[in-house]
Amino acid sequence: MTGDSTRCVKAVAYEGSPGSPLQQGPVFAAPYLLGEDETGEADTYARASNPGWRALESALASLEGAVAARVVGSGMSAITVALRAFARPGVTVVVPADGYYQVRAYAQEYLAPLGMVVRELSVADFGDGTLRAVLEQAGEGAVVLAETPSNPGLDTVDLRATAELCRAAGALLLVDNTTATPLGQLPLALGADVVVASGTKSLSGHSDLLFGYVAVSDPALVARLDRERLHSGTVLGPFETWLAHRSLGTAGLRFGRQCTNALAVARMLGEHPAVAAVRYPGLESDPSHPVAAAQMQRFGPLVTFVLPTRDDVHRFVKAAELVVPATSFGGIHTTADRRARWGDPVPEGFVRLSCGIEDTIDLLDDLRTALDSVRRA
Ligand SMILES: Cc1ncc(COP(=O)(O)O)c(C=O)c1O
CATH class of the missing domain: 3.40.640.10 (Type I PLP-dependent aspartate aminotransferase-like (Major domain))
Structure with missing residues (x-):
């Protein structure tokens, strides 16, 4: 193949x-x-x-x-x-x-x-x-x-x-x-x-x-x-x-890194005390995983998670150096969108995160630090 x-x-x-x-x-x-x-x-x-x-x-x-x-x-x-x-x-x-x-x-x-x-x-x-x-x-x-x-x-x-x-x-x-x-x-x-x-x-x-x-x-x-x-x-x-x-021509490289980052981020989010719920089809524990694993080669750049409040989302985005607030997704930068702003039927603190192509370890460090600051606030 x-x-x-x-x-x-x-x-x-x-x-x-x-x-x-x-x-x-x-x-x-x-x-x-x-x-x-x-x-x-x-x-x-x-x-x-x-x-x-x-x-x-x-x-x-x-x-x-x-x-x-x-x-x-x-x-x-x-x-x-x-x-x-x-x-x-x-x-x-x-x-x-x-x-x-x-x-x-x-x-x-x-x-x-x-x-x-x-x-x-x-x-x-x-x-x-x-x-x-x-x-x-x-x-x-x-x-x-x-x-x-x-x-x-x-x-x-x-x-x-x-x-x-x-x-x-x-x-x-x-x-x-x-x-x-x-x-x-x-x-x-x-x-x-x-x-x-x-x-x-x-x-x-x-x-x-x-x-x-x-x-x-x-x-x-x-x-x-x-x-x-x-x-x-x-x-x-x-x-x-x-x-x-x-x-x-570079989509394979970019998408590969985005998916690697998304899985690592989803795992980290699942363990962070500030986070109420995480969804990523690549997580073995995710309800989407059985179908995703049977029909997908990779699970994509999007991860969603829930913070307690709308203000927590804004605090998180401000504190994260590598996260750009944006409603589109799939770009080289990691971006975050609070979907309730668009009327999606989701909690106020629901974030759709699109993982970019940053080095995995840098992205994890940055997101963890930003979430820690949300928790302390
Ligand atoms: C699943 C899905 N389909 C279609 C579209 C529309 O794409 P475009 O913004 O290129 O018109 C979007 C946009 O976000 C999308 O998320």
């Missing part, structure tokens, strides 16, 4: 000449490139396809084990493009009740008025028979979006079992692979039909761009995605495309 860093480096190998310059993405239109070949094979207009996208898409497809990937302007675009491409009026669309909150808002505000039957299911509902009942009622053509590990709860959906349920019911299974990345889990190999993801997080990893992608296991799904992207115009700019491609 080729290692993750080798996969990343191989995935971004350019086919062109060494040192190819940034393709600023001319709006491929007459008079530049329209030749006598009128078959539509050539790059005619950058919103349909362009060389920069193709390099990034081929790298992402290779990492996800997909037949094809399509890049878009953000993770939310990936989700909304895929839902619009694959769901039709009248069908049931299942979205995570306890996943990324803006997806629920989109489904309720935009898909429901289009005549789709929007159902919100929690991770627990996927495994306890609720999803089966919803799919039985829904009939053919339902679209199910699973998010695992979920953000922010870090609960895991059993993807093999869910894929089987969906296949039997004639439903399409989409998996949001943002928190795990293809270096942590390969949903298509586990039976999913489509991966949607934000590349804004660990894949690009420097907290300096937004991008998203959709990857599919069946060539028959590609045309609908292409039409949706072309017509909705939800495109990734040339600079972000170039930057994301350049960043992917």
Whole structure:
């Protein structure tokens, strides 16, 4: 089995000449490139396809084990493009009740008025028979979006079992692979039909761009995605495309360190007296661990924990030299977000920590010292 860093480096190998310059993405239109070949094979207009996208898409497809990937302007675009491409009026669309909150808002505000039957299911509902009942009622053509590990709860959906349920019911299974990345889990190999993801997080990893992608296991799904992207115009700019491609080459190294740090931090948090509860799918004691261990190669950069109060969270972030307060995650810096601020149904002192690539021992020392100061306060 080729290692993750080798996969990343191989995935971004350019086919062109060494040192190819940034393709600023001319709006491929007459008079530049329209030749006598009128078959539509050539790059005619950058919103349909362009060389920069193709390099990034081929790298992402290779990492996800997909037949094809399509890049878009953000993770939310990936989700909304895929839902619009694959769901039709009248069908049931299942979205995570306890996943990324803006997806629920989109489904309720935009898909429901289009005549789709929007159902919100929690991770627990996927495994306890609720999803089966919803799919039985829904009939053919339902679209199910699973998010695992979920953000922010870090609960895991059993993807093999869910894929089987969906296949039997004639439903399409989409998996949001943002928190795990293809270096942590390969949903298509586990039976999913489509991966949607934000590349804004660990894949690009420097907290300096937004991008998203959709990857599919069946060539028959590609045309609908292409039409949706072309017509909705939800495109990734040339600079972000170039930057994301350049960043992917180091994703294996960065993600490896983030996951090592996250496990070490989760263990330390579990023993610290200021901490009430810790969640990390990589901890043997975590309720997510059995499913995570059966389907993930690595458990990701996110750890959550609970401090007694909201002020304790602010004290902790201020005291920690290596922790940056931020709501995104997956970057090279360790970041912390008090999720109750966004209305997530979690305790006031609930922290979602995204472990960066600092040296493990330094990060542990810094976090321990900051937590000690919270306890003394
Ligand atoms: C699980 C998940 N999916 C999708 C998104 C949306 O990604 P983006 O911010 O790139 O639109 C996020 C953002 O945090 C996320 O956490």
